[in-house]
Amino acid sequence: QSQNLSEEFAKAARQLKKEAPRIQFGKIDVTYQHDLRKEFNIREFPTVKFFVDGSREDPIDCKGVRQASAFITWVKRRTGPSTVLINSTDEAEAIIHADNLAVIGFFEELHNDSVEVFCETARDVPEMPFGMTASKDVCANYGIQKNSLVVFKKGIPVHTEVLEDGRQNKLDLTRLIKTFTLDLVTEYNLETSVKIFDVPVENHILLFTPTNSETFSAIHENYKSAAGEFRGKIIFVLVDTNETRNGRIFEYFRIREVDIPTVRILNLTSDAKYKMPADEVSVENIREFCQSYLNGKAKLHFSSEEIPEDWDKMPVKVLVGKNFNRIVF
Numbered sequence: 001q002s003q004n005l006s007e008e009f010a011k012a013a014r015q016l017k018k019e020a021p022r023i024q025f026g027k028i029d030v031t032y033q034h035d036l037r038k039e040f041n042i043r044e045f046p047t048v049k050f051f052v053d054g055s056r057e058d059p060i061d062c063k064g065v066r067q068a069s070a071f072i073t074w075v076k077r078r079t080g081p082s083t084v085l086i087n088s089t090d091e092a093e094a095i096i097h098a099d100n101l102a103v104i105g106f107f108e109e110l111h112n113d114s115v116e117v118f119c120e121t122a123r124d125v126p127e128m129p130f131g132m133t134a135s136k137d138v139c140a141n142y143g144i145q146k147n148s149l150v151v152f153k154k155g156i157p158v159h160t161e162v163l164e165d166g167r168q169n170k171l172d173l174t175r176l177i178k179t180f181t182l183d184l185v186t187e188y189n190l191e192t193s194v195k196i197f198d199v200p201v202e203n204h205i206l207l208f209t210p211t212n213s214e215t216f217s218a219i220h221e222n223y224k225s226a227a228g229e230f231r232g233k234i235i236f237v238l239v240d241t242n243e244t245r246n247g248r249i250f251e252y253f254r255i256r257e258v259d260i261p262t263v264r265i266l267n268l269t270s271d272a273k274y275k276m277p278a279d280e281v282s283v284e285n286i287r288e289f290c291q292s293y294l295n296g297k298a299k300l301h302f303s304s305e306e307i308p309e310d311w312d313k314m315p316v317k318v319l320v321g322k323n324f325n326r327i328v329f
Contacts, residue, residue: 002045004066005048006046008068009025009048010025011068012068012071012072012075013025015072016072020079023079030042030045048062049062050062064198065126070126071126074126078123082120082122082123083105083132084130085110085132085133086135089137089141096152096155100153101127102130103125103128103129103130103131103149103151104130104133104142104149105131105133105147105149105150106138106139107133107147108147112147114164114165117163117170118130119132121174124170125177125178142157147162149161149163149173151180159231161176174200175199178200179199179231182235186237189245189246196237201234202268203234203266203267203293203294204237205264205286207239207263207281208255208261208263209238209239209240209281210260212242219261225283226283229287234265234293241255241260263275263281265293272300273300274293274299311323
């Protein structure tokens with residue numbers, strides 16, 4: 001991972017040397033530079049930081065950027081305009097159809113808090129083009145009546161977010177928009193795992209099921225139906241239990257064959273795990289599970305061995321997860 005990023009980083013440096021020679025690229029091997037590692041609190045590898053105006057204080061973290069083209073866009077948006085100003089429908093269409101994904105901000109006027117948040121968000125999402133407009137004709141052409149952000153996928157609007165001053169913040173919008181780089185339900189494998197963890201959403205829900213079972217189609221449809229409601233808040237992941245390469249993730253969640261199909265939620269920050277209390281993978285059960293988790297009402301799930309029959313026979317009692325609280329507390 002570090003090697004790949006280093007190569008893309010170098011490619012971006014070569015390109016920007018021609019386009020923006022004032023921007024310098026450097027790399028540090030913190031294996032030897034202990035003081036710098038400590039000064040800038042480097043805990044993850046690789047880490048990219050952007051220093052502005054020669055100041056060592058508060059460098060800007062560049063997270064989740066892996067391609068040279070995205071590095072170049074990220075740097076350009078930090079040193080210049082982060083969005084393209086759109087004055088006509090033709091200009092809007094050019095941006096919308098230029099790439100797989102595009103984000104357009106439709107505004108009544110270009111000087112308010114919503115515009116500022118939109119432009120800040122654009123700086124942190126270099127993977128897709130951003131444009132904004134205050135043209136009444138352009139807004140009318142797309143049927144937009146309020147300040148709104150619209151995500152287009154392959155030229156088709158797939159999400160509209162009404163922007164009310166002071167209601168949205170940059171991080172929430174960044175999370176929401178970056179989820180569109182993933183499918184509504186993303187199947188876990190070596191390639192997609194990198195993309196999943198690059199999206200700055202800390203809540204992941206995982207459906208463990210064999211994809212060749214007779215019930216898979218119905219279960220998957222239910223899971224997908226619930227996913228749209230929680231976009232930007234919870235990432236929906238599918239784990240094929242027939243895929244032997246997924247063995248480590250089964251071990252991590254302590255998934256047994258008797259449990260399948262089963263649904264878990266993982267919080268990446270706290271490493272807390274939650275198990276869906278209902279057995280049936282229905283739209284209503286998934287929705288209720290996600291909502292109770294977001295409301296802070298879901299119960300933590302502790303993986304445990306079964307309680308041994310003779311746990312209480314000897315002077316030293318045998319404790320496992322299932323009897324620990326009851327006996328100790």
